[in-house]
Amino acid sequence: xxxxxxxxxxxxxxxxxxxxxxxxxxxxxxxxxxxxxxxxxxxxxxxxxxxxxxxxxxxxxxxxxxxxxxxxxxxxxxxxxxxxxxxxxxxxxxxxxxxxxxxxxxxxxxxxxxxxxxxxxxxxxxxxxxxxxxxxxxxxxxxxxxxxxxxxxxxxxxxxxxxxxxxxxxxxxxxxxxxxxxxxxxxxxxxxxxxxxxxxxxxxxxxxxxxxxxxxxxxxxxxxxxxxxxxxxxxxxxxxxxxxxxxxxxxxxxxxxxxxxxxxxxxxxxxxxxxxxxxxxxxxxxxxxxxxxxxxxxxxxxxxxxxxxxxxxxxxxxxxxxxxxxxxxxxxxxxxxx
Numbered sequence: 141x142x143x144x145x146x147x148x149x150x151x152x153x154x155x156x157x158x159x160x161x162x163x164x165x166x167x168x169x170x171x172x173x174x175x176x177x178x179x180x181x182x183x184x185x186x187x188x189x190x191x192x193x194x195x196x197x198x199x200x201x202x203x204x205x206x207x208x209x210x211x212x213x214x215x216x217x218x219x220x221x222x223x224x225x226x227x228x229x230x231x232x233x234x235x236x237x238x239x240x241x242x243x244x245x246x247x248x249x250x251x252x253x254x255x256x257x258x259x260x261x262x263x264x265x266x267x268x269x270x271x272x273x274x275x276x277x278x279x280x281x282x283x284x285x286x287x288x289x290x291x292x293x294x295x296x297x298x299x300x301x302x303x304x305x306x307x308x309x310x311x312x313x314x315x316x317x318x319x320x321x322x323x324x325x326x327x328x329x330x331x332x333x334x335x336x337x338x339x340x341x342x343x344x345x346x347x348x349x350x351x352x353x354x355x356x357x358x359x360x361x362x363x364x365x366x367x368x369x370x371x372x373x374x375x376x377x378x379x380x381x382x383x384x385x386x387x388x389x390x391x392x393x394x395x396x397x398x399x400x401x402x403x404x405x406x407x408x409x410x411x412x413x414x415x416x417x418x419x420x421x422x423x424x425x426x427x428x429x430x431x432x433x434x435x436x437x438x439x440x441x442x443x444x445x446x447x448x449x450x451x452x453x454x455x456x457x458x459x460x461x462x463x464x465x466x467x468x469x470x471x472x473x474x475x476x477x478x
Contacts, residue, residue: 142478143240144458145198149189152459155201163244165213169249172225176263177238177462177475178204180304181390186231187462197237202475203229204236206253206262206407216247216348225250226262228428232417238263239374239458240478249457251428254436260450264304264442264472266433270416271385272308273427275365275387276316278412282363282385283316286430291318293359298322301333303342304472305389307448308334308440310366312431315439321356321377323349329470336447350378355376360384370395375428385410433445 141162146154165171183201187190205227207257209220212237231237231244253262276296277283283290290312298309301322313320314337321340322333328340342352353375355359361379366372369392377400386409391397404411416424432442442448447469461473 141241143200143236143453144455146187147198147199149194150188151188152462154187155459155462157456157458159282160240161267164243165216165244165293166212167214168247169213169244170209170216170225170250171211171242171244172205172207172218172227172250173210173242174205174207174238174241174477175205175259177202177477178266179473180204180267181266181465184462184465185235195233198235199231200236200240200243201231201379202237202239203231204263204266205230205243205258207254207477209250210242212247220247224253224255224259224262226253226265226271227251228266229416230441239455239475243433251432254432256438257435261435261440261442262476263394263474264448265435265440267416268308269303269431269440270424270474271305271313271389271414272312272363272365273410273431274416274419274423275305275309275312275389276363277426278410278414279363279385280383280410285426286312286316287433288315291316292317294362295360296320297353297361297364297376298333298338299372299376300324300392301336301338301477302329302447302470303381304448305368306333306365306367307336309439310338310447312434314338315434315437318362319357321353321361322354322373332444332447332470334447335445344375350375353379357381363387365389368392368395370397373399375408379405380407380409383408383410386414387412387414389414412453442472444471450474450475454478
């Protein structure tokens with residue numbers, strides 16, 4: 141089979157297309173014929189050695205993807221052969237992810253893909269959708285599960301709504317009944333956030349963003365899904381309601397976070413920092429069930445018309461896919477398997 145590997149940390153040039161034997165699933169595992177593989181910033185960070193230990197001599201990257209189960213190991217229902225699935229955390233703690241024609245994963249990391257959803261949707265779930273679910277379910281007085289109506293009467297602010305996680309936040313929050321506001325940095329990104337389903341879009345580079353958000357939500361925002369805490373903290377605290385929640389999944393731009401302790405105390409602000417690797421099985425299982433239900437309801441479409449342009453690369457151009465992510469390409473970067 142064809143697969144992408146790297147043996148040393150570094151830039152995109154360390155990625156190599158090679159031939160390897162088709163792997164066999166072990167006990168509790170399934171083998172998936174991958175159709176589409178999704179690339180995330182965490183894949184770029186792992187390849188570059190940024191905060192990720194390289195635990196194997198050779199690594200096939202990518203956590204996310206979608207395809208069809210073609211073999212199962214001992215203890216797995218043989219009826220799953222032929223099942224269309226979406227994959228998450230395929231490379232977490234393992235040497236091989238989805239940047240290959242075939243991948244082997246624990247059976248629970250291959251989730252049945254609803255019949256009406258294509259492989260592009262499946263490959264775009266994983267890290268973005270599960271992160272978005274976590275961001276929306278950590279408020280002190282908010283729901284722990286998402287479903288239609290779960291966020292009724294809540295106001296959610298999706299920072300960076302044109303990004304993959306921001307896009308998923310908008311879609312899941314809208315599906316769950318929230319009023320959704322998104323902040324963006326350009327008219328083009330504003331169009332994407334609106335296409336994703338945001339009720340209100342605020343360009344923070346034009347005018348007084350805090351005043352614009354407060355006009356929409358006079359009592360403040362309930363939950364903010366934050367991608368750039370250092371850069372956006374002042375705005376966030378200006379629009380967050382008392383006992384509101386800041387769900388932080390990244391600090392893009394690397395601006396240092398300077399916290400006014402008294403101000404956040406007066407607001408009774410809850411900061412929830414989150415990453416999937418350590419979220420725990422109960423959190424992940426709940427997110428998987430809810431995200432799959434949202435997909436079945438048609439709530440998580442992808443493509444430019446739905447606010448998430450797809451940038452496609454063949455497997456032998458995986459390095460270019462990484463360069464697209466690193467250059468800040470807007471949309472979801474996908475690798476198509478031959």
